Each structure stands twice: as C-alpha cells, then as structure tokens.
Amino acid sequence: MARELWLIRHGESTANAGAASKDASSAPLTDTGWQQAHQIAATFERAPELIVVSPYLRARQTAAPTAERFAAVPIETWPVQEFTYLSPIRCANTTMEQRRPLVEAYWDLADPERIDGPGAESFTQMLERVRAAARHIEALDLDRIVIFTHGHIMQAWRMLAEHPEASDRSDMKRYFSAFLGCPIENGEWMSANAFARVARS
Numbered sequence: 001m002a003r004e005l006w007l008i009r010h011g012e013s014t015a016n017a018g019a020a021s022k023d024a025s026s027a028p029l030t031d032t033g034w035q036q037a038h039q040i041a042a043t044f045e046r047a048p049e050l051i052v053v054s055p056y057l058r059a060r061q062t063a064a065p066t067a068e069r070f071a072a073v074p075i076e077t078w079p080v081q082e083f084t085y086l087s088p089i090r091c092a093n094t095t096m097e098q099r100r101p102l103v104e105a106y107w108d109l110a111d112p113e114r115i116d117g118p119g120a121e122s123f124t125q126m127l128e129r130v131r132a133a134a135r136h137i138e139a140l141d142l143d144r145i146v147i148f149t150h151g152h153i154m155q156a157w158r159m160l161a162e163h164p165e166a167s168d169r170s171d172m173k174r175y176f177s178a179f180l181g182c183p184i185e186n187g188e189w190m191s192a193n194a195f196a197r198v199a200r201s
Contacts, residue, residue: 004144005137005192006048007154011036012186013058020095024084024119025056033058036187041065043189050140051075052147056082062187063148080133083126083152087117110172123172130156147192151184157192 011033015021029037040062047070053063055077067075086102106116112123121129130153137145159166159175166175184190 006146007157007190007192008040008062008146008148009151009154009184009186009188010054010056010058010062010148011040015096016186018095018097020093022093023088024082028057029061033062033186037062038065040187041069044069046144047073048144048146049073049142050145052078052080052145054081054149055079056150059148059150066146078133078136078147079129080147080149080153082150083156084120085116085123085126086120088119089117107176110169110176112167112169112172124167126152127156127160127167130160152179154184154190155179158190161192
C-alpha cells in the first residue's frame with residue numbers, strides 16, 4: 001500500500017493561456033508551463049518509486065524534467081487524462097472563451113450520466129476512472145508514487161476522499177462549486193493519501 005501519493009496538475013498549456021486547441025489531448029506547454037515543470041522536478045526531496053503520467057501531451061511534458069532527474073524510476077501511462085465532458089468534435093479548434101456557453105450549459109444541466117457526443121464521457125464515467133486509479137494504487141507495494149494529471153481529476157479525487165459514494169446530481173453540483181471556488185492551479189501539488197477511501201467507494 002502506497003504511503004505517499006502526490007497528484008500534480010500539469011503546467012500551463014497553450015489552451016490555458018487562451019489559445020485555440022485542436023483537441024483535448026494535444027495542447028503543449030507554454031514557456032511558463034515548462035518553467036513550472038522544471039520547478040516541480042527540483043522540488044522533490046527524494047525520488048519517487050513510480051512516476052505516472054496522463055497520456056495527454058501537457059501532462060507528459062510536465063513530467064519530463066522529473067523523469068529526467070530520476071532516470072532510474074519507472075514511468076507508466078495511466079488513464080488519468082482530463083475530464084472531456086464536451087464532444088471534441090464540437091470543440092475542435094476553439095478557445096476556452098468560445099467554449100464557455102457549452103461549458104455553462106453542461107454544468108447547469110448537472111446530469112451525471114450525460115455524454116455530450118463522440119469522444120466525450122459522463123461525469124459518472126470520470127469518477128469511475130478516478131476510483132479505478134485508486135484501486136490500482138492500493139494494490140501496489142510502493143511507498144512513494146507521483147501522478148502527473150489534470151485539474152478535474154484532482155478535484156474528483158478530493159471530492160471522493162470526502163464523499164466516497166458521490167455519484168448523483170447534487171454531488172455533481174457540489175463538485176463544480178468546489179471546482180470554481182477552490183481551483184487547482186497549473187503546477188499545483190495535492191497529497192492524496194486518502195486513496196484507500198477513494199478505492200473502496
């Protein structure tokens with residue numbers, strides 16, 4: 001059972017900075033994002049035993065300086081990518097500002113089973129991805145794991161640690177309220193040692 005688990009949000013991406021993005025997975029880091037990635041790598045006081053990365057480019061780039069510093073540490077890609085709740089087909093080559101009406105409509109509806117279209121997933125499916133990651137971690141005989149992931153995944157972990165059975169419309173509203181009121185910044189670390197509660201939810 002892991003004794004230390006850290007979730008780290010990727011550094012600033014071009015999409016975070018306001019540029020249009022082709023799809024949810026391919027936005028690269030900005031210069032600021034790369035600086036954040038190097039700061040993260042320098043922050044470690046000792047090597048992790050496993051480095052986990054999202055398959056999305058911005059997370060892989062953020063992990064790169066840490067992986068380079070600790071070259072002997074295994075690195076694995078897990079499905080801890082960002083929550084894609086809007087269909088990528090509808091959102092291709094748009095900015096965050098252009099997507100805002102779609103975002104607001106999605107969260108106003110607060111339907112945890114809604115799938116917006118091809119390539120999207122429901123809120124319930126996203127929560128299950130987080131639970132599955134927690135179960136995987138719980139089964140590992142490792143003391144120190146670091147996961148380079150995304151803001152929605154970290155917010156979901158935080159909610160499930162406090163409300164393990166979360167799944168309905170009121171939970172979805174609670175989640176989004178926390179997402180807006182207590183945002184997770186680019187490059188932010190979060191201790192996630194309550195993974196056992198998440199895994200068993």
